[in-house]
Amino acid sequence: LGYVDATSATADSDENVVRRDPKDMLPVFLRFTQALRMVAERNFPGVVSALEPIIHEIPESGGEIHSLLATAYLKLDRFADAQRSFETSLRSVAPNRRRLFGLGEALRNQNKLDEAIAYYEQALVLSPDWDMPHRGLAPIYSQMKRFAEAEEHWGRCGEADPASGYYRT
Secondary structure (H helix, E strand, O other): OOOOOHHHHHOOOOOOOOOOOHHHHHHHHHHHHHHHHHHHOOOHHHHHHHHHHHHHHOOOOOHHHHHHHHHHHHHOOOHHHHHHHHHHHHHHOOOOHHHHHHHHHHHHOOOOHHHHHHHHHHHHHHOOOOHHHHHHHHHHHHHOOOHHHHHHHHHHHHHHOHHHOOOOO
16 A cells, blocks of 8 residues: 555655554555445445545555545546546556556546547557557547547457447448
8 A cells, every 4th residue: 555565665765754653554454445345336435535534644645545546536527636646646656557547537537638648548558458548549539530540549449349349440
């Protein structure tokens, strides 16, 4: 969760930084695991209720907490909040395809299309055959009247999932 492995996040930082005792972080861990269960149950308001206090009480909370919170914000159409949480997450942990894609989704839903494209493209660099960034890029390019690029991404969706109904012409 970001508070246990102090060496990975702080190898180049000040050695005098005070760290919380991992034993004292047990309640945070328990709330985080509770939030994971709520995601599985699709209880996104519950996820927000469980995790928002953590990020306010413990600002150095790990990227995983911010990422999970951002996912809940997306599901609740709180796109600006999702953007902020994904950005915080990406500053504290290594980027992965889901975080990059999620940030692209948050940006697309705020009509920040050029920024969204950049994050979808980064997700594709990490996972070229993953269809989700293509599903994000295709409608953006259609909206921007960049139809050749839209067609390319719709085609990639069809290649990744032939049952989807997307196809190349």
